[in-house]
Amino acid sequence: xxxxxxxxxxxxxxxxxxxxxxxxxxxxxxxxxxxxxxxxxxxxxxxxxxxxxxxxxxxxxxxxxxxxxxxxxxxxxxxxxxxxxxxxxxxxxxxxxxxxxxxxxxxxxxxxxxxxxxxxxxxxxxxxxxxxxxxxxxxxxxxxxxxxxxxxxxxxxxxxxxxxxxxxxxxxxxxxxxxxxxxxxxxxxxxxxxxxxxxxxxxxxxxxxxxxxxxxxxxxxxxxxxxxxxxxxxxxxxxxxxxxxxxxxxxxxxxxxxxxxxxxxxxxxxxxxxxxxxxxxxxxxxxxxxxxxxxxxxxxxxxxxxxxxxxxxxxxxxxxxxxxxxxxxxxxxxxxxxxxxxxxxxxxxxxxxxxxxxxxx
Amino acid sequence: xxxxxxxxxxxxxxxxxxxxxxxxxxxxxxxxxxxxxxxxxxxxxxxxxxxxxxxxxxxxxxxxxxxxxxxxxxxxxxxxxxxxxxxxxxxxxxxxxxxxxxxxxxxxxxxxxxxxxxxxxxxxxxxxxxxxxxxxxxxxxxxxxxxxxxxxxxxxxxxxxxxxxxxxxxxxxxxxxxxxxxxxxxxxxxxxxxxxxxxxxxxxxxxxxxxxxxxxxxxxxxxxxxxxxxxxxxxxxxxxxxxxxxxxxxxxxxxxxxxxxxxxxxxxxxxxxxxxxxxxxxxxxxxxxxxxxxxxxxxxxxxxxxxxxxxxxxxxxxxxxxxxxxxxxxxxxxxxxxxxxxxxxxxxxxxxxxxxxxxxx
Numbered sequence: 001x002x003x004x005x006x007x008x009x010x011x012x013x014x015x016x017x018x019x020x021x022x023x024x025x026x027x028x029x030x031x032x033x034x035x036x037x038x039x040x041x042x043x044x045x046x047x048x049x050x051x052x053x054x055x056x057x058x059x060x061x062x063x064x065x066x067x068x069x070x071x072x073x074x075x076x077x078x079x080x081x082x083x084x085x086x087x088x089x090x091x092x093x094x095x096x097x098x099x100x101x102x103x104x105x106x107x108x109x110x111x112x113x114x115x116x117x118x119x120x121x122x123x124x125x126x127x128x129x130x131x132x133x134x135x136x137x138x139x140x141x142x143x144x145x146x147x148x149x150x151x152x153x154x155x156x157x158x159x160x161x162x163x164x165x166x167x168x169x170x171x172x173x174x175x176x177x178x179x180x181x182x183x184x185x186x187x188x189x190x191x192x193x194x195x196x197x198x199x200x201x202x203x204x205x206x207x208x209x210x211x212x213x214x215x216x217x218x219x220x221x222x223x224x225x226x227x228x229x230x231x232x233x234x235x236x237x238x239x240x241x242x243x244x245x246x247x248x249x250x251x252x253x254x255x256x257x258x259x260x261x262x263x264x265x266x267x268x269x270x271x272x273x274x275x276x277x278x279x280x281x282x283x284x285x286x287x288x289x290x291x292x293x294x295x296x297x298x299x300x301x302x303x304x305x306x307x308x309x310x311x312x313x314x315x316x317x318x319x320x321x322x323x324x325x326x327x328x329x330x331x332x333x334x335x336x337x338x339x340x341x342x343x344x345x346x347x348x349x350x351x352x353x354x355x356x357x358x359x360x361x
Numbered sequence: 362x363x364x365x366x367x368x369x370x371x372x373x374x375x376x377x378x379x380x381x382x383x384x385x386x387x388x389x390x391x392x393x394x395x396x397x398x399x400x401x402x403x404x405x406x407x408x409x410x411x412x413x414x415x416x417x418x419x420x421x422x423x424x425x426x427x428x429x430x431x432x433x434x435x436x437x438x439x440x441x442x443x444x445x446x447x448x449x450x451x452x453x454x455x456x457x458x459x460x461x462x463x464x465x466x467x468x469x470x471x472x473x474x475x476x477x478x479x480x481x482x483x484x485x486x487x488x489x490x491x492x493x494x495x496x497x498x499x500x501x502x503x504x505x506x507x508x509x510x511x512x513x514x515x516x517x518x519x520x521x522x523x524x525x526x527x528x529x530x531x532x533x534x535x536x537x538x539x540x541x542x543x544x545x546x547x548x549x550x551x552x553x554x555x556x557x558x559x560x561x562x563x564x565x566x567x568x569x570x571x572x573x574x575x576x577x578x579x580x581x582x583x584x585x586x587x588x589x590x591x592x593x594x595x596x597x598x599x600x601x602x603x604x605x606x607x608x609x610x611x612x613x614x615x616x617x618x619x620x621x622x623x624x625x626x627x628x629x630x631x632x633x634x635x636x637x638x639x640x641x642x643x644x645x646x647x648x649x650x651x652x653x654x655x656x657x658x659x660x661x662x663x664x665x666x667x668x669x670x671x672x673x674x675x676x677x678x679x680x681x682x683x684x685x686x687x688x689x690x691x692x693x694x695x696x697x698x699x700x701x702x703x704x705x706x707x708x709x710x711x712x713x714x715x716x717x718x719x720x721x722x
Contacts, residue, residue, distance in 0.1 A: 080461050113465060301658075
């Protein structure tokens with residue numbers, strides 16, 4: 001674990017950790033980190049106290065690194081995830097491009113690295129930061145109980161997250177998509193087009209994204225008074241195309257099948273389209289389908305889909321990371337965080353084209 | 362242009378350029394670059410001569426940068442291209458992941474940057490290299506008359522290219538896909554399935570990739586003796602879906618339409634599938650379609666497609682860049698380059714499922 005290895009890694013001479021410094025100075029670890037990396041953001045009296053403690057305890061996590069960093073172009077680290085063969089494309093490339101483009105305006109670049117899991121991602125982030133290779137890191141794809149924000153905070157590594165954990169959301173900076181609003185917008189659109197029996201193809205319960213998208217469907221169905229006729233049309237399976245085909249087939253075999261479905265991802269939605277084609281049913285005409293993520297496959301298939309404003313997320317995250325690690329802000333004591341929830345946008349295509357007649361009951 | 366600005370950028374004190382050093386020492390600029398960045402790769406006598414000239418002329422392009430570089434994790438630069446909304450997904454994310462993953466094994470990371478065009482990409486590459494932020498760069502998506510290899514060579518920036526220009530291919534390191542073999546394999550597959558009238562949906566003449574893929578179709582059709590009946594089935598348009606739909610419709614309207622088509626990209630192939638659906642023709646049963654790139658959309662649509670071994674390309678390129686910029690090789694004088702052509706692989710799906718009966722003539 002990263003915390004256990006901190007003493008060993010903290011460099012020749014000093015054996016104090018950032019936790020020791022924070023405790024002795026009576027400040028948070030984030031403030032110690034700010035004194036080291038963004039001193040202008042810390043009040044002068046606090047800064048002097050922390051610097052005194054740093055000198056007394058002989059703490060120097062990455063002194064050489066900091067002097068190197070001062071003379072290099074800025075760099076923020078970001079893990080790149082492998083492309084998952086079972087899904088219909090990720091939106092990671094759009095995110096990375098947005099990060100790189102907005103960072104560059106401040107002469108800051110993105111350092112890509114790979115990791116086998118979240119733990120090794122955290123360890124590598126800490127190592128890169130201590131080596132002075134990055135001034136902070138970006139966390140992508142945050143899970144509900146994600147340990148990364150906690151561990152990076154403990155290690156003093158500046159970071160901004162795309163997504164947020166279930167707890168402690170006020171203690172770090174993040175930007176997130178309002179996933180619930182996305183599936184709710186899909187239901188609103190389908191109800192406006194005359195649909196009443198609207199199914200939901202989702203992930204098994206227990207994931208942050210999957211549950212939020214399910215809640216959006218549920219809340220909107222309830223609000224429209226259409227839940228009573230559709231509550232059993234909520235079916236779940238893993239996020240791959242054959243699962244989408246299977247779930248859609250299951251719904252089509254019901255005595256009272258839906259006239260429309262909202263899928264938690266484009267991958268499940270594409271699987272659903274396959275099921276329709278197999279039955280000779282026409283998407284949009286015989287049954288409406290809406291996906292989530294507006295992947296290139298959605299555009300290719302004429303699939304309506306909820307689009308995440310991921311370029312905006314990338315820009316916000318980079319700006320916040322630059323602010324946390326560099327911009328002078330004499331009034332701040334490291335306590336303010338960016339917490340931004342962005343609304344997604346429904347892109348309507350042929351798979352859910354408005355119906356001229358009301359949907360069959 | 363990068364060369365003109367070299368004097369101004371070459372740093373305080375010395376005003377000599379790498380060209381001056383190369384001329385005075387009677388070696389290539391690449392050898393001067395190797396003396397600076399990979400001295401073990403240069404013969405001792407050559408190295409001493411170049412070092413003497415460097416000292417005499419007071420040449421120091423990035424002395425501080427090199428000392429910084431020695432103490433930082435290695436970094437190679439790579440431009441990330443924006444995701445093109447008109448196409449069905451790029452394979453850039455697979456390439457970047459492969460680069461990052463293989464570099465990491467040698468403690469080398471990928472620095473992402475964006476650029477509005479090839480010229481600003483070159484300028485940024487040179488600036489990053491001079492600042493010591495990268496030890497070299499990766500060139501993605503090489504055009505026939507691409508100026509980047511020439512300009513980076515002139516500036517002494519180590520690089521490896523994915524793709525190759527029409528000329529000077531022996532003067533720098535590259536890995537490329539045998540695009541011609543890819544479309545030829547698609548034709549072989551369709552002929553084996555009983556097709557004789559096989560169309561080609563391609564880009565307008567004049568691009569490296571587009572022309573290579575057209576040549577593959579042409580050569581294989583000629584080899585199978587099927588060209589005489591199909592030579593007018595070679596149609597061209599821009600690389601977007603509506604263009605693919607238009608080209609396919611044009612072929613379907615011919616008095617003697619094809620029974621199969623090979624498309625230069627998945628994007629054109631997806632457009633062709635739309636044209637078939639619009640006519641109520643079933644892909645694979647009524648008309649076979651093969652795309653190129655095996656994008657996630659191809660898997661989603663059951664589209665047969667030629668798959669580039671892009672993970673292998675990423676690994677080869679990173680290994681070569683590490684070799685050029687670091688690995689000791691006392692016998693080399695900077696003259697050896699990696700020139701690797703990799704064969705793509707045809708992935709057969711429902712859109713070109715083998716026919717049981719011979720195709721109608």
